[in-house]
Amino acid sequence: MAQDANHLAESGPRWGLIVDLDRCTGCQACVVACHAENNVPVAGEKQAAYGRWLHWIIIQRFWEGEYPNVKARFMPLMCQQCGEAPCEPVCPVYATYHNPEGLNAQIYNRCIGTRFCGNACPYKVRTFNWFRPEFSEPLTEQLNPDVTVRSRGIMEKCTFCIQRIRRAQLDARAQGREPADGEIQPACVQTCPPGALIFGDLNDPDSRASQLARSHRAFRLLEELGTDPAAIYLKGGETNV
Amino acid sequence: MTKSISRRQFFRIAGGTAAATGISPKLRRILSEPFVRPPEDVLPGRATWYASTCRQCPAGCGIIVRVINGRAKKIEGNPLHPLNRGKLCARGQAGLQVLYNPDRLRNAVRQTGGRGSRQFEPLYWDAALDLLAEKIRALSNPGRLAVLAGLMPDHLYRLLSLLLESLGAAPPVIFDLHSALEGRAAAARSSEVFFGAAELPVYDVGRSDVVFSFGANFLETWMSPVAQSVAYGNMRQGAFGGRGLLVQFEPRLSATAASADQWIPLRPGTEGFVALALGRIIVEERLGHVGSHRPHAALYQDVDVTEMAAASRVPIESLRRLARLFADAEHPVAIPGGSLAGQQNGAASMLAVHALNHVVAQVGRVGGVFLSSPGPTAMLRQTARVDSFAQVQDLIERMKAGEVDLLLAVGGNPVFELPATAGFAAAIERVPYVVSFGSFVDETAVRADLILPEHTYLESWGYQVPEPGADRPAVSGQQPVVRSLYDTQASADVLLGLASRLGGRPSEALPWPDEISFLEETVRDLHGSSLGAYDADTPAGFFALWRQYGGWWSERELPREPVVAEAVIQPLPIVAPQFVGDERTYPFHLHPYPSVALSDGRGANLPWLQETPDPMTTARWSTWVELNPEVARSLGIGDDDIVRVISPHGELEAPVVVYPGIHPDVVAIPVGQGHTDYGRFARRRGSNPLDLVAPVAAADGGALAWGATRVRLEVTGRRQTLARLESLDGAGRESLG
Numbered sequence: 001m002a003q004d005a006n007h008l009a010e011s012g013p014r015w016g017l018i019v020d021l022d023r024c025t026g027c028q029a030c031v032v033a034c035h036a037e038n039n040v041p042v043a044g045e046k047q048a049a050y051g052r053w054l055h056w057i058i059i060q061r062f063w064e065g066e067y068p069n070v071k072a073r074f075m076p077l078m079c080q081q082c083g084e085a086p087c088e089p090v091c092p093v094y095a096t097y098h099n100p101e102g103l104n105a106q107i108y109n110r111c112i113g114t115r116f117c118g119n120a121c122p123y124k125v126r127t128f129n130w131f132r133p134e135f136s137e138p139l140t141e142q143l144n145p146d147v148t149v150r151s152r153g154i155m156e157k158c159t160f161c162i163q164r165i166r167r168a169q170l171d172a173r174a175q176g177r178e179p180a181d182g183e184i185q186p187a188c189v190q191t192c193p194p195g196a197l198i199f200g201d202l203n204d205p206d207s208r209a210s211q212l213a214r215s216h217r218a219f220r221l222l223e224e225l226g227t228d229p230a231a232i233y234l235k236g237g238e239t240n241v
Numbered sequence: 242m243t244k245s246i247s248r249r250q251f252f253r254i255a256g257g258t259a260a261a262t263g264i265s266p267k268l269r270r271i272l273s274e275p276f277v278r279p280p281e282d283v284l285p286g287r288a289t290w291y292a293s294t295c296r297q298c299p300a301g302c303g304i305i306v307r308v309i310n311g312r313a314k315k316i317e318g319n320p321l322h323p324l325n326r327g328k329l330c331a332r333g334q335a336g337l338q339v340l341y342n343p344d345r346l347r348n349a350v351r352q353t354g355g356r357g358s359r360q361f362e363p364l365y366w367d368a369a370l371d372l373l374a375e376k377i378r379a380l381s382n383p384g385r386l387a388v389l390a391g392l393m394p395d396h397l398y399r400l401l402s403l404l405l406e407s408l409g410a411a412p413p414v415i416f417d418l419h420s421a422l423e424g425r426a427a428a429a430r431s432s433e434v435f436f437g438a439a440e441l442p443v444y445d446v447g448r449s450d451v452v453f454s455f456g457a458n459f460l461e462t463w464m465s466p467v468a469q470s471v472a473y474g475n476m477r478q479g480a481f482g483g484r485g486l487l488v489q490f491e492p493r494l495s496a497t498a499a500s501a502d503q504w505i506p507l508r509p510g511t512e513g514f515v516a517l518a519l520g521r522i523i524v525e526e527r528l529g530h531v532g533s534h535r536p537h538a539a540l541y542q543d544v545d546v547t548e549m550a551a552a553s554r555v556p557i558e559s560l561r562r563l564a565r566l567f568a569d570a571e572h573p574v575a576i577p578g579g580s581l582a583g584q585q586n587g588a589a590s591m592l593a594v595h596a597l598n599h600v601v602a603q604v605g606r607v608g609g610v611f612l613s614s615p616g617p618t619a620m621l622r623q624t625a626r627v628d629s630f631a632q633v634q635d636l637i638e639r640m641k642a643g644e645v646d647l648l649l650a651v652g653g654n655p656v657f658e659l660p661a662t663a664g665f666a667a668a669i670e671r672v673p674y675v676v677s678f679g680s681f682v683d684e685t686a687v688r689a690d691l692i693l694p695e696h697t698y699l700e701s702w703g704y705q706v707p708e709p710g711a712d713r714p715a716v717s718g719q720q721p722v723v724r725s726l727y728d729t730q731a732s733a734d735v736l737l738g739l740a741s742r743l744g745g746r747p748s749e750a751l752p753w754p755d756e757i758s759f760l761e762e763t764v765r766d767l768h769g770s771s772l773g774a775y776d777a778d779t780p781a782g783f784f785a786l787w788r789q790y791g792g793w794w795s796e797r798e799l800p801r802e803p804v805v806a807e808a809v810i811q812p813l814p815i816v817a818p819q820f821v822g823d824e825r826t827y828p829f830h831l832h833p834y835p836s837v838a839l840s841d842g843r844g845a846n847l848p849w850l851q852e853t854p855d856p857m858t859t860a861r862w863s864t865w866v867e868l869n870p871e872v873a874r875s876l877g878i879g880d881d882d883i884v885r886v887i888s889p890h891g892e893l894e895a896p897v898v899v900y901p902g903i904h905p906d907v908v909a910i911p912v913g914q915g916h917t918d919y920g921r922f923a924r925r926r927g928s929n930p931l932d933l934v935a936p937v938a939a940a941d942g943g944a945l946a947w948g949a950t951r952v953r954l955e956v957t958g959r960r961q962t963l964a965r966l967e968s969l970d971g972a973g974r975e976s977l978g
Contacts, residue, residue, distance in 0.1 A: 044848075065901075067903075068506050074500075074856065
């Protein structure tokens with residue numbers, strides 16, 4: 001892991017997400033959980049047909065081979081929370097910001113909608129609100145009060161559910177302790193039925209995420225770009241029948 | 242927060258609640274108070290979590306719901322629940338949109354402008370119940386009352402059965418498309434033949450090292466998908482031995498097959514042949530390590546491997562390799578799935594798959610097949626059984642013949658879910674009075690005279706013994722997490738109110754003043770069990786814990802080994818599949834399959850689920866037709882070209898998805914879209930493949946054979962851009978669009 005001025009005190013956490021491709025079944029539970037947790041609006045059929053979406057996490061599907069020896073593979077994709085994030089230096093108003101815990105935070109009230117960050121992102125995980133989000137009444141009741149509803153002209157993306165991180169940290173602090181490993185779970189991690197997503201502190205060598213990050217199956221997406229992602233993938237198993 | 246209730250109204254409602262406290266015990270106990278006077282330990286703005294049960298499918302997963310200031314904000318899996326262990330699927334996550342759906346009915350209504358007019362006149366509940374009681378009293382004989390229902394929670398089924406019995410009416414006819422697609426009835430029946438118990442088996446996938454799934458999409462919608470997905474994760478990377486292996490046998494590569502190590506494409510209806518061939522090879526070549534195969538020889542005496550290979554078009558070498566793989570495994574398991582049950586030879590195919598578990602002695606062994614142990618939950622267990630399609634057809638015939646004067650539609654949406662040519666929509670016109678209990682105006686409710694909208698599941702009480710169950714006795718408990726939004730009523734309370742109005746035998750059979758007193762009394766049966774994860778000194782304390790835990794379950798794992806029935810040790814039947822439609826006129830097999838997001842269409846009114854991409858095609862908001870690349874090439878069409886799919890019973894048009902993972906003889910269409918009603922998000926979107934399906938049942942009096950229809954294709958020359966996540970131009974995905 002690159003360690004430079006961007007990375008503050010060693011003692012603080014660096015949040016990482018492990019994606020075990022051998023467990024992922026492409027079931028989309030994470031996608032809906034994220035919508036519910038983060039007040040992500042829906043694009044609607046017309047916009048969807050233009051190829052637009054607002055999901056913060058998507059599951060890519062890759063075909064391999066041809067019939068009858070064909071396989072499909074799933075790969076969940078969300079903001080990689082890069083250590084050297086290409087989206088950060090291009091923002092003219094410092095709306096994309098690197099927080100002390102290694103997250104690429106998006107400060108919605110600073111954002112003026114240049115979409116430079118979205119263009120710079122090699123993972124294409126940022127989505128832009130071209131329209132005012134619509135929640136037909138009383139669907140507004142479902143909105144999570146911990147998360148801002150983004151208005152038109154704002155860029156948004158996965159935050160690793162920072163509100164859930166803060167909630168767990170505050171609860172732990174009130175009890176005079178540090179959050180335990182596994183206590184902090186973004187919505188996608190919490191719901192993932194086969195347990196393909198694991199969240200934790202990569203600066204804590206004993207966390208389950210750190211242990212898995214050292215697996216021989218571990219790799220990171222487009223690592224050669226030097227983005228230093230905090231999302232670490234474990235490659236799917238290969239057993240020949 | 243809310244725009245529909247002003248601050249002043251909010252206080253008024255709260256005041257009303259307080260006033261009601263002294264008056265009616267029913268009101269006092271059922272209303273959840275808004276937090277105007279929060280309890281001392283609850284801070285306004287701070288979340289409270291309520292445990293309940295998901296009702297988005299019949300699995301019965303435990304949920305916990307985050308409630309802030311009296312509003313439900315997030316649904317998560319109940320980490321204590323032994324079935325889903327804190328996890329939840331996409332449909333479960335979307336439950337908030339059932340509760341806060343803008344198209345919910347807000348009170349009891351009468352359709353005044355005639356059926357289908359959509360002119361609804363609100364009714365007071367007392368008037369509505371009086372009206373229904375009057376209709377029941379006016380019946381010339383109780384046989385003229387019919388109830389058609391979808392799968393429902395156990396408490397409601399029990400009350401409904403009691404009421405119908407006391408009236409002398411026939412028990413409810415149970416049908417829903419979700420159950421048909423997962424082959425619930427066929428699975429229970431094959432289990433009865435094989436294990437002597439008409440219960441759904443539990444497959445120990447989590448501790449298995451080789452899983453052969455015959456058309457079971459157990460990671461998507463089949464049976465208990467969340468529990469099975471948790472098990473799948475453990476099978477792949479769990480602590481138990483090495484990495485497990487999954488082989489999927491089915492006509493179309495489902496999302497479950499995408500997770501498999503190998504997909505074996507089969508012609509529809511030949512799954513059983515493959516299972517028979519595998520079994521025969523294992524027995525003949527004495528494979529595996531179970532000792533003597535002599536007792537199994539009789540099972541396969543009529544099976545010829547060469548014939549089976551020819552019928553299924555799976556090469557003998559592959560069969561031999563697979564047989565060895567299965568038999569040599571430590572803990573193999575074979576799962577008979579829903580796509581077997583959709584064929585006319587479904588029962589024989591399912592037996593053939595069960596026999597595989599038997600010949601490798603994996604019945605009741607780690608990583609094999611189990612039944613769920615009822616323990617003390619046996620007395621609560623009164624699970625609705627899915628009826629055979631013949632019974633549904635019989636009801637339709639009776640309706641057509643004018644033998645039904647009053648039809649109650651409780652859950653389910655038969656107009657949408659039955660094949661169009663089964664004639665239900667026409668038959669319902671012949672019934673003088675139709676009552677629907679749905680929360681939404683769906684295709685069935687719009688044909689009703691009276692709609693008594695029930696609470697959504699997040700506003701309801703209830704319980705359900707999950708089936709297939711967990712590894713231990715368990716009951717999922719349901720409780721309201723928010724105060725009911727509108728003037729709706731629990732269907733259980735409607736039945737109780739009806740019974741007390743009718744007096745006589747019904748009121749004796751259903752003596753409870755309200756749903757919750759019935760529930761308290763029933764739950765008391767579990768109080769004092771030594772198995773429980775908790776217990777209390779008093780029944781009231783027990784009921785409080787029941788609500789906190791969201792049900793009751795055993796603390797320890799309690800496996801139940803099935804016993805293979807004597808009757809099984811005889812030659813397995815070999816039954817060829819039969820199809821509706823001539824092979825030359827209709828060269829393709831129609832393969833309808835449940836959508837991961839919309840299931841059988843019940844999720845189509847939730848925008849989150851409409852927006853959720855199909856895992857395989859990444860398409861959203863629509864219907865499509867999947868074709869093998871070779872077939873598409875021979876027709877000269879590609880992605881997004883609209884084709885007309887024609888069966889002997891109907892036709893539909895939809896854009897093509899060229900799909901690399903489908904047998905060339907098969908045309909697959911997802912179920913779920915094509916609603917003509919059911920709210921703004923569902924209406925006028927895509928097409929319903931049930932319009933094509935022939936109304937035939939499996940030969941032995943089974944469920945709807947939804948996979949037994951042949952179709953042909955016509956190119957229309959038109960195009961429609963399907964809304965999909967994946968870009969087709971190869972230029973990469975666009976998120977800034």
